[in-house]
Amino acid sequence: MAIRSNISIKILAKKLGLSVGSVSKALNNSPEISIATREKVKELAKQYNYTPNHFASNLRNNTSKTIAVVIPQISDSFFSLAINGIEKAAQERGYHIIISITNELFTKESIIINELHNGMVDGILISISRETNHSTHLKEINEIGIPIVFFDRDLEDMDTAKVVTNDFESGYNAVKHLANEQCNNICFLSVSESLSISKKRIEGFKKGVNEFVKNGIHNNIVKCSTDATENHLIIKNLLQDEINRPDGIVVSGEHLTISIYNVCKELGIKIPEQLKIICFSNLAYASCLAPSLSTITQPAFEIGYKATHLLCDSLDGIAVDLKEKIICPSVLEIRESSISKRHI
Amino acid sequence: MAIRSNISIKILAKKLGLSVGSVSKALNNSPEISIATREKVKELAKQYNYTPNHFASNLRNNTSKTIAVVIPQISDSFFSLAINGIEKAAQERGYHIIISITNELFTKESIIINELHNGMVDGILISISRETNHSTHLKEINEIGIPIVFFDRDLEDMDTAKVVTNDFESGYNAVKHLANEQCNNICFLSVSESLSISKKRIEGFKKGVNEFVKNGIHNNIVKCSTDATENHLIIKNLLQDEINRPDGIVVSGEHLTISIYNVCKELGIKIPEQLKIICFSNLAYASCLAPSLSTITQPAFEIGYKATHLLCDSLDGIAVDLKEKIICPSVLEIRESSISKRHI
DNA sequence: TTGTACGCGTTATCAA
DNA sequence: TTGATAACGCGTACAA
Numbered sequence: 001m002a003i004r005s006n007i008s009i010k011i012l013a014k015k016l017g018l019s020v021g022s023v024s025k026a027l028n029n030s031p032e033i034s035i036a037t038r039e040k041v042k043e044l045a046k047q048y049n050y051t052p053n054h055f056a057s058n059l060r061n062n063t064s065k066t067i068a069v070v071i072p073q074i075s076d077s078f079f080s081l082a083i084n085g086i087e088k089a090a091q092e093r094g095y096h097i098i099i100s101i102t103n104e105l106f107t108k109e110s111i112i113i114n115e116l117h118n119g120m121v122d123g124i125l126i127s128i129s130r131e132t133n134h135s136t137h138l139k140e141i142n143e144i145g146i147p148i149v150f151f152d153r154d155l156e157d158m159d160t161a162k163v164v165t166n167d168f169e170s171g172y173n174a175v176k177h178l179a180n181e182q183c184n185n186i187c188f189l190s191v192s193e194s195l196s197i198s199k200k201r202i203e204g205f206k207k208g209v210n211e212f213v214k215n216g217i218h219n220n221i222v223k224c225s226t227d228a229t230e231n232h233l234i235i236k237n238l239l240q241d242e243i244n245r246p247d248g249i250v251v252s253g254e255h256l257t258i259s260i261y262n263v264c265k266e267l268g269i270k271i272p273e274q275l276k277i278i279c280f281s282n283l284a285y286a287s288c289l290a291p292s293l294s295t296i297t298q299p300a301f302e303i304g305y306k307a308t309h310l311l312c313d314s315l316d317g318i319a320v321d322l323k324e325k326i327i328c329p330s331v332l333e334i335r336e337s338s339i340s341k342r343h344i
Numbered sequence: 345m346a347i348r349s350n351i352s353i354k355i356l357a358k359k360l361g362l363s364v365g366s367v368s369k370a371l372n373n374s375p376e377i378s379i380a381t382r383e384k385v386k387e388l389a390k391q392y393n394y395t396p397n398h399f400a401s402n403l404r405n406n407t408s409k410t411i412a413v414v415i416p417q418i419s420d421s422f423f424s425l426a427i428n429g430i431e432k433a434a435q436e437r438g439y440h441i442i443i444s445i446t447n448e449l450f451t452k453e454s455i456i457i458n459e460l461h462n463g464m465v466d467g468i469l470i471s472i473s474r475e476t477n478h479s480t481h482l483k484e485i486n487e488i489g490i491p492i493v494f495f496d497r498d499l500e501d502m503d504t505a506k507v508v509t510n511d512f513e514s515g516y517n518a519v520k521h522l523a524n525e526q527c528n529n530i531c532f533l534s535v536s537e538s539l540s541i542s543k544k545r546i547e548g549f550k551k552g553v554n555e556f557v558k559n560g561i562h563n564n565i566v567k568c569s570t571d572a573t574e575n576h577l578i579i580k581n582l583l584q585d586e587i588n589r590p591d592g593i594v595v596s597g598e599h600l601t602i603s604i605y606n607v608c609k610e611l612g613i614k615i616p617e618q619l620k621i622i623c624f625s626n627l628a629y630a631s632c633l634a635p636s637l638s639t640i641t642q643p644a645f646e647i648g649y650k651a652t653h654l655l656c657d658s659l660d661g662i663a664v665d666l667k668e669k670i671i672c673p674s675v676l677e678i679r680e681s682s683i684s685k686r687h688i
Numbered sequence: 689t690t691g692t693a694c695g696c697g698t699t700a701t702c703a704a
Numbered sequence: 705t706t707g708a709t710a711a712c713g714c715g716t717a718c719a720a
């Protein structure tokens with residue numbers, strides 16, 4: 001391995017009887033070189049399938065035309081859709097992307113960010129892990145000139161560009177909807193309480209509870225984990241108590257849905273008759289679930305797409321207000337899991 | 345931007361009153377350097393958060409410690425799970441991964457592969473697009489010394505390492521199962537007929553039909569596309585004809601499930617009473633669908649994990665039989681969508 | 689034990 | 705219009 005007998009400018013130059021410098025200029029369309037030789041050079045380059053050595057030009061230019069995408073997980077419909085948007089925008093702007101997964105761990109996120117100090121990427125697109133609650137690792141790398149754009153999950157104490165959704169309103173609207181459907185013991189299930197998006201959802205949720213569920217229980221935030229069997233237990237505990245059992249749940253964390261549906265099946269709880277559910281999710285299968293799942297659907301593709309263009313703008317020297325916060329609103333998609341079956 | 349005032353060996357050397365060469369050796373644990381100075385150097389390096397410039401060392405060593413992962417799509421549970429496996433293995437072996445998405449397009453796959461000629465990656469992990477039916481682009485890059493490992497979707501005329509599942513048996517077993525459940529007009533829905541995995545699934549399917557569905561219709565392979573609305577029409581067409589309508593479908597292509605479920609809802613066809621379904625899929629939500637979806641579950645994580653270790657073995661100079669074909673068997677998970685409700 | 693010097697493939701500056 | 709040369713940061717053979 002590592003023979004990599006790839007064609008280089010030097011070889012092309014020798015074959016053409018030109019100097020390396022001239023060949024380089026010709027390939028880069030420098031007006032210094034005559035059109036005739038430019039053509040000749042390009043032809044030979046194409047013939048030999050020449051591509052400039054990535055490392056050499058990056059070393060020289062101190063730029064990699066690559067952006068890092070740091071996400072907490074990939075088996076989540078939000079992130080896979082967001083990546084599609086990121087990929088599209090990156091391609092439009094001539095950037096490569098490298099994707100790193102933190103698995104929701106702060107330590108891993110830290111390690112990944114620190115590795116990027118070596119100039120491998122020009123900029124960073126990040127959605128922080130659920131454990132991350134401070135920004136020193138990000139500030140450090142930001143200070144050496146690598147711009148950062150947050151998408152979806154941001155960090156409030158950093159004032160770089162952010163592309164997010166309207167989590168506060170969405171939490172509020174979710175409760176409003178459930179209250180409209182006669183729920184009066186609504187509970188919020190979350191995989192994190194420290195994440196800014198969770199906080200906002202919870203704030204919106206609390207405001208909604210105060211307004212719409214006057215006689216309801218107010219302090220009912222249930223924290224889950226990333227482990228499915230653990231969540232199964234937590235949820236079972238929550239739903240087993242027939243007297244205090246919630247009649248409505250707002251779910252923040254797509255994967256929790258499976259556990260809830262399974263527990264309900266296990267305990268014989270009927271959705272939506274006994275329990276109404278609405279979930280923050282981009283699941284394509286929401287309409288096929290039994291019952292079909294009401295969702296607060298985030299504009300995942302759009303968020304990824306916009307965040308990437310913002311970052312590329314900054315990298316390409318296009319004036320960007322890096323304190324800008326773009327908000328792409330989510331959409332409430334009501335399905336069976338959250339509505340009273342009045343007509344039965 | 346591009347100030348990148350990053351700490352370099354040169355700066356460390358100046359601060360330490362040493363030469364660049366010595367610092368480099370110290371950092372690489374060269375026995376030429378005394379342990380005392382080695383420690384001193386490393387300490388300062390850590391203090392300044394030094395990381396070697398990726399491009400410089402890669403240029404020097406002609407190796408990038410990076411592997412390309414080329415996949416057709418990311419919003420597919422198989423691929424997102426496979427990436428988790430790839431990521432884990434890559435990290436264990438000290439490799440970075442860069443992910444590229446072909447969107448099932450051969451031209452895009454070609455472009456991506458050609459871009460990799462510039463030494464950006466040491467090896468390639470690929471699952472080909474559904475359009476890809478020849479291997480010149482891959483052979484070219486393989487010839488300049490970049491090893492390729494296929495995972496899941498391979499190309500039969502290349503004899504490099506492959507990690508796949510038992511598609512033939514799975515197709516066969518799917519039919520066998522449906523026939524057992526009294527289906528006698530079984531149809532195969534596929535997003536591709538040229539993909540080797542599709543071919544194998546179809547071969548297994550046909551063999552199964554011949555064996556188990558003696559009086560059934562034999563030539564019923566339906567080709568779908570990547571476009572959801574188009575698929576909706578194709579499937580509607582297939583299911584509208586009440587006389588010749590299949591009573592069992594083997595689905596190859598996870599996303600087709602949604603269309604099938606929607607069409608059935610639209611046409612009032614009852615699953616599984618009137619139509620039984622089994623799908624090649626890794627969908628976590630299979631058990632929550634209405635009705636729950638029977639699947640042929642591929643060992644996605646395992647496939648990604650093993651393929652990566654194989655590639656890293658080859659890159660790290662560990663003897664590898666690059667003609668090896670590792671087969672990780674799929675598992676039939678029977679749920680409601682494919683079984684007769686005998687007890688009703 | 690440490691320092692010097694060259695080369696990896698590019699690109700940019702300056703000279704011809 | 706083209707050529708020569710230096711520089712990017714690192715690793716290593718060789719000299720000291």
